[in-house]
Amino acid sequence: MTPDNTTTARHAVSVRPARRTEHFVADVSETPLQATDRVKDEAAPLSLWGEAWKNLRKQPLFLISAFLILVVVAVSLFPGLFSQIDPTSEACQLANSDAGPAAGHPLGFTQQGCDVYARVIFGTRSSVTVGLFTTIGVLLIGGIMGAVAGYYGGWIDSVLARINDIFFALPLILGAIVLMQLPMFRTNRTVWTLVLILIVFGWPQIARITRGAVIEVRNADFVTAARSLGVSKFGALMRHVMPNSLAPIIVVATISLGTFIVAESTLSFLGIGLPPSVMSWGNDIQAAQASLRSNPMPLLYPAIALSITVLSFIMLGDALRDALDPKARKR
């Protein structure tokens, strides 16, 4: 096993008197030899997402936020299941104006005599719709712009990055306020115009995150390997680069979903978001403002609903970040 010629020469770098020591050999039965580089096939196969899911399942932060989000989504899809009372203005009776909780009306009444609980339940849908669809739109536009800029680089990147900077410099709310004043939007305020305007000012953040993630992945060896297989440049982007850049994008998108809901409420509160005919938390908070001193409850409940929803999305984003961050996973 030992080549014979090892005896011939020892490098005479240091000539110290060698200490004579016992040649210790551990008991083989105590230090059993294992096959070199054996595949461990005991555990079930686990993808990165599978591993992230395994981590997530154990996190209280994730469980709580996911539960709350499920509730909010259920409420926005089927508000009728949670409240049988008609919350619209026509059904409100002024006789109940600012009345406290009563049987069947656990949260009391607004100044217009509408049931607060029913309005909070039915107002969920517009907030969630705006948040969800704005996020989807922002992901599409920001994702494409960021991916193209990051992956192809060069002058494309320079042009897209400047456009990105311009929109990034405009604050979301301020931009929305200005745009909503334009005649075409002022006369036609719906959930969808609001979504459109929030997308216009919301995409740069996602674009920036996507660009960074794509730049990080595009030089990875596995992308070069795929290219040298004959996979086209665009094919490598879609099949290898994007799936590996998704994690940070999802985290940021989840958190910004919460901020878009806040933006909707803010604009509605200012009276330039959804028209008063559409039920939304922002509109309710704005309406309740008038009677804040005498009866703060109608303002409090939609505000709580808003806070819980936004907080759950932000918490979910945090939990996802912990689960998807490879550095955190090694611990």
Add this chain to the structure above:
Amino acid sequence: MSASVDFQEAGYATERPLLEIKNLAIGFTTSNGEVNAVRNAHLTVMPGETVAIVGESGSGKSTTALAAIGLLPGNGRVAAGQILFDGEDISNASEKRMIELRGNSIGMVPQDPMSNLNPVWKIGDQVRETLKANGLPSGPDDVAKVLSQAGLPDAGSRAKQYPHEFSGGMRQRALIAIGLACQPRLLIADEPTSALDVTVQRQILDHLDKMTTELGTAVLLITHDLGLAAERADQVVVMYRGQVVESGPSLELLQNPQHPYTQRLVASAPSLASRRIQAAKELGVETDDMLAPTETGVVEPSTSDDVLQIQNLRKVFKLRSGLGKSTDFTAVDDISFSVKRGTTTAIVGESGSGKSTVAQMVLNLLTPTSGKIIFDGVDTSTLNSKEIFAFRRRVQPIFQDPYGSLDPMYNIFRTIEEPLRTHKIGDKASREKKVRELLDQVALPQSTMQRYPNELSGGQRQRVAIARALALDPEVIICDEAVSALDVLVQAQVLNLLAELQSRLGLTYLFITHDLAVVRQIADRVCVMEKGKLVETGSTDDVFEAPQQEYTRALLNAIPGAGLMLPPEMEVA
């Protein structure tokens, strides 16, 4: 196990061991519970002696050394046993006591010279910090003296520079200067040169040897390289899976390994192996027999035996230097060589020699500035996109980093299937059959198909990468440092696999590496590159036995343990 008896026999009765580790056990608390990193470890370092701990990654060698200087990570602790430094048990010593010991009694040279110097501090300041912390005079002259002792030329002005202005070797010298600044009695060197080129490694280790001999410093050297350990240390301790499996005088241990693990290690240490892996030649397969076309019929029998010809290849990169200006950097300078079908040609060079640039150009991922790459009689620069697609099928790469070359989102089946799908070969069932065959070829169980790269070790990933490269029945495989990141035993396993595949499938390898020891094991021909130029080519035997160029000789001479294997007349002083 009474090691002390032997010291008395050897006349060391009066001398007390400087560092003695007895029955040491180290545990880490992780999210998966307590993990025992080290069990039942023992070793002894006498004053002025060099002791090496050898082991593969995860063997517990660095953990043992970190415990000796009290720098275990927060979740690690000494679970049992003693660490005696000059008779004092420091295994559970207070942080205050450890701070007293660190620096002036126990010094440390860390592994990675790139990340262990603070990038925003001048080198001199970092040395001064060490001197100050240990209450030594720390004027500019003292700092310069410490640096020049570590072999940094022009130390006075060098001290005013920042780490990014230093090369890897110079940084390591600075780290050695810091480690030895306070003339400690024990120096722990954790893989001090594994990030450096061999010739630089040699210089640094020679200098470290000289310094520690002059100062009478004992050295605890942590390394994965058995050849290096045997060359530099008086005693070698072999660790395996957290336990000491064998220890003793280095030469004796090397010549007469007792434990099966040590035997395995000695047998596969590339720096000690003197022969090529013989798979191809033993089977009596000659290159001519390998010209048969593969089953897919893509291969047209070529008149030329040279599957790859590189002619006067040059690559010039434009480096940006200020506004609108650029300077030329010649990465590859007028290189010509040819690769015979069915053989292995190695391109050897140190970092910055341009060897990887050559690989990229052969793979048609980079366009040469001038010169030709002729593959099977056709100049690759004239190929249109359809022909390039066909070319890709016949020339496949295997990359260095087994952690980076597989898409973490793809399971092994998809990873190996991707080339087949990209080239639209077969239907789903036949592709699955092919993937199973490929896994068999690289000796991975078929159950691996459903796994993801993060569940496999480096060697296993590299075998997956090989399977993937083989999927299209290529003729040429470009291995860019394909085994450099692997542990010795795993490396030997992968090299054997490559040799076996070559003899079975008639593959041609272009092997890019910095490791001459590996070249000797696998290559038929060697091209030595230095700073973009080809300095020497020849058959492996010729180059190793009679190197013509000074640079080649220096490279050969710098292989750790080279002196242990070469016959005396071969040794170049």
